[in-house]
Amino acid sequence: MKGFLKRLSPFAPDNSGVVSALFELGGLIAICDAGGCTGNVCGFDEPRWFTMRSAVFSTGMRDMDAILGRDHLLVNKIVSAQASVKAPFIVLVGTPVPAVIATDFKALRRMTEKRSGVPALTIESTGVNYYDKGASKAYEMLFDTFAIDTLPVEQDAVGIIGATPLDFSTCNAGKYLSGSVEGRGIVYGMGAGLDEVKRASANRMNLVVSPSGIAAAKLLEKRFGTPWKMDVPWFPEELLALLPPLAGKRVLIIHQHIAACALREKLLACHAADVSVGTFFMTEKSLLQSQDFSFKEVDDPAIAVREFNADVVIADRNFKKVLSGFNGEFIDFPHFAVSGRVLEEQ
Amino acid sequence: MLKIAVYGKGGIGKSTVTSNLAAAFAMRGKKVIQIGCDPKADSTVNLLNGEHLMPVMNYLQEHDRDPEKIEDIAKEGFGGVLCIETGGPTPGLGCAGRGIITTFALLESLELFEERKPDVVLYDVLGDVVCGGFAAPIREGYASKVLIVTSGEKMALYAAGNIKRAVDNFADRGYATVRGVVMNRRAVENEEEKVRNFAEANSLEIVADIPRSNDIIRYEDMGKTVIEGDASLEVSQAFLKLADLLISEADQEE
Numbered sequence: 001m002k003g004f005l006k007r008l009s010p011f012a013p014d015n016s017g018v019v020s021a022l023f024e025l026g027g028l029i030a031i032c033d034a035g036g037c038t039g040n041v042c043g044f045d046e047p048r049w050f051t052m053r054s055a056v057f058s059t060g061m062r063d064m065d066a067i068l069g070r071d072h073l074l075v076n077k078i079v080s081a082q083a084s085v086k087a088p089f090i091v092l093v094g095t096p097v098p099a100v101i102a103t104d105f106k107a108l109r110r111m112t113e114k115r116s117g118v119p120a121l122t123i124e125s126t127g128v129n130y131y132d133k134g135a136s137k138a139y140e141m142l143f144d145t146f147a148i149d150t151l152p153v154e155q156d157a158v159g160i161i162g163a164t165p166l167d168f169s170t171c172n173a174g175k176y177l178s179g180s181v182e183g184r185g186i187v188y189g190m191g192a193g194l195d196e197v198k199r200a201s202a203n204r205m206n207l208v209v210s211p212s213g214i215a216a217a218k219l220l221e222k223r224f225g226t227p228w229k230m231d232v233p234w235f236p237e238e239l240l241a242l243l244p245p246l247a248g249k250r251v252l253i254i255h256q257h258i259a260a261c262a263l264r265e266k267l268l269a270c271h272a273a274d275v276s277v278g279t280f281f282m283t284e285k286s287l288l289q290s291q292d293f294s295f296k297e298v299d300d301p302a303i304a305v306r307e308f309n310a311d312v313v314i315a316d317r318n319f320k321k322v323l324s325g326f327n328g329e330f331i332d333f334p335h336f337a338v339s340g341r342v343l344e345e346q
Numbered sequence: 347m348l349k350i351a352v353y354g355k356g357g358i359g360k361s362t363v364t365s366n367l368a369a370a371f372a373m374r375g376k377k378v379i380q381i382g383c384d385p386k387a388d389s390t391v392n393l394l395n396g397e398h399l400m401p402v403m404n405y406l407q408e409h410d411r412d413p414e415k416i417e418d419i420a421k422e423g424f425g426g427v428l429c430i431e432t433g434g435p436t437p438g439l440g441c442a443g444r445g446i447i448t449t450f451a452l453l454e455s456l457e458l459f460e461e462r463k464p465d466v467v468l469y470d471v472l473g474d475v476v477c478g479g480f481a482a483p484i485r486e487g488y489a490s491k492v493l494i495v496t497s498g499e500k501m502a503l504y505a506a507g508n509i510k511r512a513v514d515n516f517a518d519r520g521y522a523t524v525r526g527v528v529m530n531r532r533a534v535e536n537e538e539e540k541v542r543n544f545a546e547a548n549s550l551e552i553v554a555d556i557p558r559s560n561d562i563i564r565y566e567d568m569g570k571t572v573i574e575g576d577a578s579l580e581v582s583q584a585f586l587k588l589a590d591l592l593i594s595e596a597d598q599e600e
Contacts, residue, residue: 069477069478099444099447100441100444101443101477101478102443102444102446102447102477102478102479102481102482103478104478104481104482104485104519106485106486106487106519106520107485107486107516107519107520107521110486110518110519110520111518111519114518
């Protein structure tokens, strides 16, 4: 069966990506579902749920809401929750049911804003794409809505877009990434809040640390002329310590595309013989090399290992079980969107 | 860009009206896209010399991946009209409305409008506004005007009234508005009076009066619109007149 990732736990879906990108920004986040998607987001895909407060709700959609398309009841519910939470903005997150019944998120945005008096971000995630697509839409709409004013450029300000725990597998990624750039690293959604989003035009440049940040960086470039580049300035020390002995080896890295490509540069600097990257997630064409892979099926990583003749694989250890026939060295590079808390609990 | 959705009771002649209107716009030098939003996928057949176009849903089913370029799911017909059919499931299965939504999302990701820069986009929509999917063509960003096709038959007028009410219900959502009624004559007794009474009762204008004509059937048998077959015919002139009206309104709005 195509696209069926047997032997792997399901990857984080796009609605989890939306929540992850916006979790820390203080908005009222309403997931348009019956409850299961919200349970998945809060219970599995969002590690900050257990340590940090954020107003994430399920809209509690029921059969008759889906049949009758009772958008007005949904808006009533959200406006009432907003009155109690007093959030500066509202986020409506799509899931499979609204996608199937063709809920009009543009109309919901209009109705919610009119009734509540605060901006609404309506993100048409469907639950059938992976987390990065949802996060990408969320960042883009966030900056499109709030980064309006053109401010004088501050030479030390570096915006960092695309950092979520799903990408960096630690709730401290904001702190680490911020401390790894020259100047003042402003990590949107992981440390930096809505006020910093509104001041995005003051950034000297933006650094995109995962493919989900690309669309927003392009928007800010178009709107304010802010230059941007792709790179990951921080990796866990324990991972970096394992790179020098890989000199002369052929290495396959499996992760989100920008992190994998940034790690490739570090490996090549350590004189690895050759490095290929592969990903199940969004790829950035300009970073692709001829020996790289875009995975769709569960057997693709094993095929890549054979085709590339890899000596070493660097990947989330959940992938180890799909690398049949690979007897080389495996180095764990956690990717929370892939393994979540499954391996943590083991 | 002029974006129009054509609605009306099943079998009332929406595809005939839409494809003739597309051909009429093309005759006036406009760059036109026609999107058939019906699982039957026969909206554009008379712009394509009677050839059926592979619907988007069939493409997705056959290839199990999104098309990479517009040409994979579209074909140019008479007057350069770019034809697209959403298609849909086998009757009784699946969700046709979801098919329309999926097609629209796909066309957006292929940047259809940005790439083709059409002057006119026509959406030929199945029957009534039965669910969210069939309202998609009149949502923000898609059609801004609705034409309702009706004859003087009771059920056609009843369906037209339902469509008008459905569109009016969406007023707070920024949807399209009904521009008017296309009277597609079916040789019903007192037809004009019946349609005029309906239009008046619903505060609508009759924007076109399409005469009953065997030429439509004759040219459709040849896989053509009457515009392509013989633009000088009275019925062809009715379509050209409607195209001219809509073009002049769009020019004024700009």
